[in-house]
Amino acid sequence: MDRIRIDKWLWAARFxxxxxxxxDEVERGRVQVNGHDVKPAREVKAGDTVSLRQGPVLRTVLVRGVSGQRGPAPVAQALYEETPESLQARAQQAEQRRLAPEPALAQEHGRPTKxxxxxxxxxxxxxxERWSASVDG
Structure with missing residues (x-):
């Protein structure tokens, strides 16, 4: 097997x-192969470059192998190699999130109690003296 559908490869590689x-992620345009938007039926082969967005993280990986089965994590990690630029960008984004967390997450409580x-x-x-929230005299 030297080619496989992109959706099946992403699943087998545990993305x-x-x-x-x-x-669904491929159809939403969050996955590109060799710089082009693709459909889920697009086939990938070893040597292709796949860019995908997982939440706020943009990853770029090089396809090293193809598999139609979802196996254990070490086997799945052997199917791709992340580019050095992608690793560096992910590390920078993680550091940014660590230093400046989402403001909404800083709230300890939701609505006030009674x-x-x-x-x-x-x-x-x-x-x-007002019995209503309206602003009438």
């Missing part, structure tokens, strides 16, 4: 958990 998921809401209302003066 995506299911073959359906890999086919008690906290009452404390907030008491601290800001509450509704006062």
């Amino acid at each position: 995506y958990k299911t073959r359906t998921l890999s086919a 008690r906290e809401r009452r404390e907030l209302d008491a601290a800001t003066g509450g509704w006062g």
Whole structure:
């Protein structure tokens, strides 16, 4: 077997958990082969360059082998070799995420509890004499 569908190869190389998921990512344009957008049925062979986006991470790998079976991780890792530029870019992105985490993740709590809401209302003066949120006289 010297050629295989890109969606099946991505699944066998363990980039995506299911073959359906890999086919969806290819259709969404998050996977390129040799710099071109492809369809899930596009065949890859050893020597092709595959660029794929996994969340915020862009990876570029060189196809070293093809397999139609999903095997253990060491076997899957032998199917590709990540380019040095891709490894360096991933390391830089990881360092950036470490130094400047997502602001939304810094929130410890979600909505205020009933008690906290009452404390907030008491601290800001509450509704006062108004019985409605409308701004009518």
